[in-house]
Structures are given as structure tokens and as C-alpha cells.
Amino acid sequence: MTLSNDKVINQINTAFVSGWQNIKGRKSYAGVSNTHMPSYAAKNINTCSGGRNIQMYFMTPDGRVVHCLPGYWNAADFYTQAGFAVQLGNLAFNKRISNADRNEKFLDMHLQKAHGHNYGLVEGAQLQGFDVKYVKNNTNDFTRGSKGFVKGVKLVDQVVHERMAARPFVPFEKFDAREFTKLGIKRYKYDFGMPGKYGNAAKKK
């Protein structure tokens, strides 16, 4: 589990103050799935899977979003992304640059992450088949254009950075999570580890 990793805990406690809220039934974009209790077995999934079920925001002290990680991220990738968020946050603290320059730098940094990394660096950041179908029908930023060497659907982390690039320092209250979390279907059945299901040691009665 990512947030129980010692390195991640140390990073969070050093650079951030932390909070959470339950969005079940409160946000139209929130995912719908079966309840998974903390005593159930679990398994890791692809990066960003469950993007409608969890969104991890990194903000400036006055509540402006610099980065958002939707869904699952493993500890190593989370650590890297949280470090990147700290760099973005430092832009807000830098009083020597204008707002225009700050926003441009913000955009540059996210787009460099989106397009400058080696493909496959964020391991497993590929959509599953049903989500590919969803994004092809409901979004216009996942499918690459016909020009260029690389074809097909982008990795999810690339789209996350592209979407963040278009949302520089947006106050949390105004952050359009509904659009941002259009990464796949809303209803997702995850029953690994549940009583009587695969991954649970107890036999089904």
C-alpha cells in the first residue's frame, strides 16, 4: 500500500499537511464499486486505475492545485510525483517571477513530464480494454493524431500531466475534477479479496 511506505510517509510529513474527505454519493463523477474492507486481501493494479474512486491532490498552502494523482500509484512512482509537486509548489513561493511566467513554467514542467519521459517509465500506466473504449468515446485527448511515429492511445500518466498543464494553480474549490477524472468507466467491479471471491483465504460458503 502506497501511503504506508516509510519513504512516502516521511516525504508527506516533511513537505505537506494532510487531509481527506469521503466523496461517496457527493460528487457526480465519483466511482461506484463494491465495498472493500481493510481486512480484505488486495493486489496492486495499473497506474491510475480507479481514478474516479480516489484523487490525491497536491496544493499550495492557500489551496491551489499543482498536481493531482488519480487512482492507484505505486510507492516509487508516488514518491517521484510528490517530489515533482513540491517543485511546482516552489513556483508559487517564488516572488521574483510574474504570474504569466509562473503559469508558463507550470505548463512547461507538466508537458515535459507528459512527453519527455521514456515510454513505460511509469510501469503499467495503460488503460484496460473497457476504459480504452470509454476514453475513445468520451474524451478527445487520449487518442494520438495520425501524424508521428507513435499511434494509438496515450499512457494515462501522460494525459494526467497534459490535463494538469491546462489547469495552473486552480483553487481546489474550482478544480473541475469531473472532467479531470474522465479516465475510464464509472462503475467498476473489484472483488479481489472479498469473502468467497478470488484472493480471499476463506472458502466460499
Added chain:
Amino acid sequence: MLRKLTVAAFAVLFMTGALHAQNVAYKTVTGEQVKLNVDKMMSKINWSKDFNELKKKAQAEKKMIFWVDIVGDIDGGL
């Protein structure tokens, strides 16, 4: 010649993105371990549920904010 062909083949694979097909190595965690992890996360990180209070705290401590929106309870059923 064979070496050149191998290098060329890898170059083509990289250029076409054929190496994208990299699947995550799935690992499973027992229910007992999940429970221990959740307990650790809750005890080692000081969580708030009041966003406005958290903003004040962040400004006082000159720290950034890490905020989680989640379907369910972070320490309960998700």
C-alpha cells in the same frame, strides 16, 4: 551485420512504441497485511478532515497540502 540488425530492431521497437506493452507485475497482499498498512498510515500521518483548517495549518507551517478525495473511508471500507 547481426549486431547492426539487432540495434536497428531495437531502434524500430522504441520508435514505434512497441515496448509500451509493458505490464505491471501484479502482487497480492493478505488481509492481515492490508490491515497493518492501514493502521500504519493512520498512525504515522496526521490526517485532517477540515480543509479550511488545513489551509491555515499549511500557511502557518509553510508546508504544502496533500489532500485525498476518496469513495469511502480512508481507514474503513472503500
